[in-house]
Amino acid sequence: MSETVIHAENLTKRFGDFVAANALTLEVYKGEIFGFLGANGAGKTTAMRMFCGLSIPTSGKATIAGYDVYRQTDLIKKNIGYMSQKFSLYEDLTVLENIRFFGGIYELSNAQLKSKSDELITQLGLQHEAKKLVSGLPLGWKQKLSFSVALLHQPKIVFLDEPTGGVDPVTRRQFWDLIYDAADKGVTIFVTTHYMDEAEYCNRISIMVDGKIEALDSPGNLKKHFQVDSMHEVFYQLARGAKRGE
């Protein structure tokens, strides 16, 4: 059995009388690519904020990389990476400056910073862009760089909140090659997405509806269970009854 890196049991977050995340129970394993799906307003961000140590749950239990979500939020933050469309790189710093800046926040030594930035720039093929401002990079490159920066401190888990919004399918696929590389090295990927082709790339996925996890399995098993050919259909069958959202 693989090592468990995310363990949640009846994890709940209320805002007043409103239950934003309702008794979430799940286990995610080392090196797994776990897709966290749900319609708008389902409660994904609320859940992710608890998993990242940014929001204290109302009730239930969870450990992230072995650390408790109530008492060890600082240790959680040190042991995870995070990337979202909203929080990303500094546009008015160069590629290299961004890598050094975030490496500094993650407390990498100067020697580590130097070798990591060389490695990353070569791996991404950004040798010619290293001294250019991030604002001039195409969105797909920014996303790849942002993902790599989130891995600088070798976290056990990286949380990705809709990481590939706004780019074409080919660029998305290239981004997923980076995800597979990281997972092969043992990093756990926890990713939210609204793209059903990306859901198919995950080892397992959960689907949230109105605050609850209504399904959790591999894409293949879910399609079998719902007797449909695509994740799009699985998602539609579950989410069409949702009361929240736009």
Ligand SMILES: Nc1ncnc2c1ncn2[C@@H]1O[C@H](COP(=O)(O)OP(=O)(O)OP(=O)(O)O)[C@@H](O)[C@H]1O
């Ligand atoms: N601080 C808060 N106070 C009150 N209600 C909140 C708060 N944060 C979130 N909610 C509500 O909780 C519900 C779940 O929101 P959440 O942002 O977690 O959904 P989501 O699945 O991430 O949606 P999206 O895909 O649109 O980002 C929504 O109805 C939202 O309005």
